Amino acid sequence: MSLSGYVVRRLLQAVPVALGVTILVFLLIHLVPGDPARTILGNQATAPRVALLRHEWGLDRPLPVQYEKFMGRLVHGDLGSSLFYGVNAGHLVLQRLPVTLWLIGLGALFSLLLAVPLAVIAATHRDRLADHVVRVVPLVGLGFPAFWLGIMLLLVFGLNLGRLFPVGGYGEGFFGHLHSMLLPALTVALGISPILVRSLRAGLLEVLESDYVTTARSKGLSERRVLVRHALRNAAVSTVSVLGVNIGFLVGGTLIVERVYALPGVGLLMINSIFERDFPVVQAVTLVFSLLVVLVYLLTDIAHALLDPRVRFE
Amino acid sequence: MAVAAETIAEATLAEHRHGFRRRWYRTPSFVAGVSVLGTILLLAALAPLVTTHDPTQQDLVNTLAGPSSTHWLGTDDLGRDVWSRLVYGARTDLRVAFLAVLFPFVIGTTIGLLSGYYGRVVDTLTSWLVNVVVAFPFYVLIIALVFVLGSGTRNIYIAITIVGWVSYTRIVRGEVLVAKRREYVLAARAGGLSDARILVRHLLPNVITQAIVFAMSDIVLDILAIVTLGYLGLGVQPPTPDWGRMIADGQGYLTTNWQLATFPGIAVVVTALGLSLLADGLADLLRPE
Numbered sequence: 001m002s003l004s005g006y007v008v009r010r011l012l013q014a015v016p017v018a019l020g021v022t023i024l025v026f027l028l029i030h031l032v033p034g035d036p037a038r039t040i041l042g043n044q045a046t047a048p049r050v051a052l053l054r055h056e057w058g059l060d061r062p063l064p065v066q067y068e069k070f071m072g073r074l075v076h077g078d079l080g081s082s083l084f085y086g087v088n089a090g091h092l093v094l095q096r097l098p099v100t101l102w103l104i105g106l107g108a109l110f111s112l113l114l115a116v117p118l119a120v121i122a123a124t125h126r127d128r129l130a131d132h133v134v135r136v137v138p139l140v141g142l143g144f145p146a147f148w149l150g151i152m153l154l155l156v157f158g159l160n161l162g163r164l165f166p167v168g169g170y171g172e173g174f175f176g177h178l179h180s181m182l183l184p185a186l187t188v189a190l191g192i193s194p195i196l197v198r199s200l201r202a203g204l205l206e207v208l209e210s211d212y213v214t215t216a217r218s219k220g221l222s223e224r225r226v227l228v229r230h231a232l233r234n235a236a237v238s239t240v241s242v243l244g245v246n247i248g249f250l251v252g253g254t255l256i257v258e259r260v261y262a263l264p265g266v267g268l269l270m271i272n273s274i275f276e277r278d279f280p281v282v283q284a285v286t287l288v289f290s291l292l293v294v295l296v297y298l299l300t301d302i303a304h305a306l307l308d309p310r311v312r313f314e
Numbered sequence: 315m316a317v318a319a320e321t322i323a324e325a326t327l328a329e330h331r332h333g334f335r336r337r338w339y340r341t342p343s344f345v346a347g348v349s350v351l352g353t354i355l356l357l358a359a360l361a362p363l364v365t366t367h368d369p370t371q372q373d374l375v376n377t378l379a380g381p382s383s384t385h386w387l388g389t390d391d392l393g394r395d396v397w398s399r400l401v402y403g404a405r406t407d408l409r410v411a412f413l414a415v416l417f418p419f420v421i422g423t424t425i426g427l428l429s430g431y432y433g434r435v436v437d438t439l440t441s442w443l444v445n446v447v448v449a450f451p452f453y454v455l456i457i458a459l460v461f462v463l464g465s466g467t468r469n470i471y472i473a474i475t476i477v478g479w480v481s482y483t484r485i486v487r488g489e490v491l492v493a494k495r496r497e498y499v500l501a502a503r504a505g506g507l508s509d510a511r512i513l514v515r516h517l518l519p520n521v522i523t524q525a526i527v528f529a530m531s532d533i534v535l536d537i538l539a540i541v542t543l544g545y546l547g548l549g550v551q552p553p554t555p556d557w558g559r560m561i562a563d564g565q566g567y568l569t570t571n572w573q574l575a576t577f578p579g580i581a582v583v584v585t586a587l588g589l590s591l592l593a594d595g596l597a598d599l600l601r602p603e
Contacts, residue, residue, distance in 0.1 A: 020446030031462045139594065142531075143586025145538050147545050148561055148579035155568050155575075252453030256542055260565075270454070271546060274461045286458045290450045297449070 107188030244300025344595025422482025430490025
């Protein structure tokens with residue numbers, strides 16, 4: 001299959017999933033027990049106010065009509081109006097998205113800086129002490145609650161050890177942002193690294209046992225050259241995939257970490273909106289995050305197909 | 315022929331069980347996992363005997379006290395005994411996590427079994443639904459669901475079930491797709507056994523192993539989710555002690571009483587480690603030789 005054929009097929013596969021995501025997000029309101037409008041506005045709200053909201057959100061119409069309306073607004077970028085801020089929920093999300101994207105990007109970078117060397121050490125020392133130690137990392141690491149890890153880093157680096165890092169906020173300017181983001185990004189990275197180490201180690205072992213690496217070795221290439229030029233280059237393909245597949249985990253992690261470090265990102269917006277019972281914002285964040293994941297899955301698959309033509313023929 | 319096929323399938327299972335008995339004590343991670351988790355479960359079960367105070371009893375004269383002979387790990391901002399809350403917290407969080415894994419396990423396995431076995435429309439629909447649910451970041455969907463359903467344990471179970479069944483469906487479906495082409499299933503079909511009998515008596519025992527192994531690591535995920543919800547104030551409601559809420563309450567006193575946020579976190583990590591070791595050991599033991 002040609003690359004463009006693969007891209008088209010993959011795009012077509014993504015459409016029903018994205019539609020499904022919108023259906024599930026749309027249905028969220030109907031999971032609210034009792035009368036959603038009443039529950040969201042609280043017991044203090046007057047009957048006309050409740051009736052108005054019910055009508056505004058079309059809750060008094062049949063489900064298919066409601067969904068049609070929901071999609072109609074969605075394609076125009078209208079994700080509903082925030083009950084707390086009184087502005088378009090989509091705008092609120094977009095406003096805070098840079099902080100979250102920064103955190104995801106820096107977190108992903110740090111996780112690679114942590115995971116790749118560990119995986120290389122483990123794979124090149126198979127079944128020896130170093131390998132056993134590295135294999136314990138996922139076992140222990142996956143049990144760390146991200147928010148607790150954040151609090152502990154804060155305790156050590158933010159409050160003690162010369163107060164190296166700010167305990168919260170986003171800072172000013174590029175370097176300010178970077179400085180404020182270091183601990184949160186490290187927290188995100190520590191959360192996802194155990195998964196990466198496990199997958200990367202397995203990927204590297206497979207590559208190191210393949211025929212072309214044996215050929216490279218038998219040509220008399222140094223082990224270092226074999227590793228860097230042959231094994232790692234190919235293992236990089238699976239790294240991209242592993243990171244892509246775990247984007248959901250990464251995004252979920254940022255949500256909690258933003259709360260711990262009081263970073264004004266989309267995650268904190270969602271959590272604050274929950275306490276303000278601001279349904280449209282919670283719905284908008286859920287939708288944006290999930291569509292982001294669908295997009296990243298798509299891009300990962302395309303990148304994978306670009307780097308490794310075998311994928312297209314599977 | 316069908317009877318012969320059933321006998322073979324049962325013999326394989328019996329062999330499996332025998333192998334399990336023979337090797338469990340020689341699998342270090344299994345032994346370590348059982349020991350760690352066993353100790354925690356024992357402490358939780360014997361909570362009234364191993365604690366010194368009622369976990370919800372406030373003592374406003376003795377707030378934020380350091381460790382002492384009466385309060386082994388000190389007291390929190392409301393003067394409640396931290397050790398007692400930690401032990402009773404294990405009761406709450408472990409109970410909720412174990413129960414929370416049960417529903418997705420049963421529902422996911424059933425759907426996986428049916429969609430793998432019947433294929434066609436059932437499978438297409440299931441795969442679509444699985445892909446849709448997987449597109450949601452785990453915590454985002456859990457938090458959104460608990461928000462719309464309301465906090466409290468019952469809604470935690472519902473939220474975790476809605477999010478969690480997909481993993482079991484994926485695993486079981488994959489296993490069924492392979493298993494249904496194996497001789498014992500073909501023989502059972504040719505022998506005229508009903509679909510229900512083939513599914514329950516022949517396929518299920520052979521595909522359930524992977525789901526069980528996954529369930530062990532899934533409990534780790536669930537404990538983390540429950541504790542995280544507790545931390546955000548959306549989980550188990552006070553005054554019931556819960557590790558997540560304890561960490562959240564302790565966060566405000568990091569500079570003066572660091573132990574308040576630290577100990578419940580260590581409890582989570584140790585419990586999760588015990589479960590992960592158990593899952594690892596179980597995977598080793600159940601792997602066919």
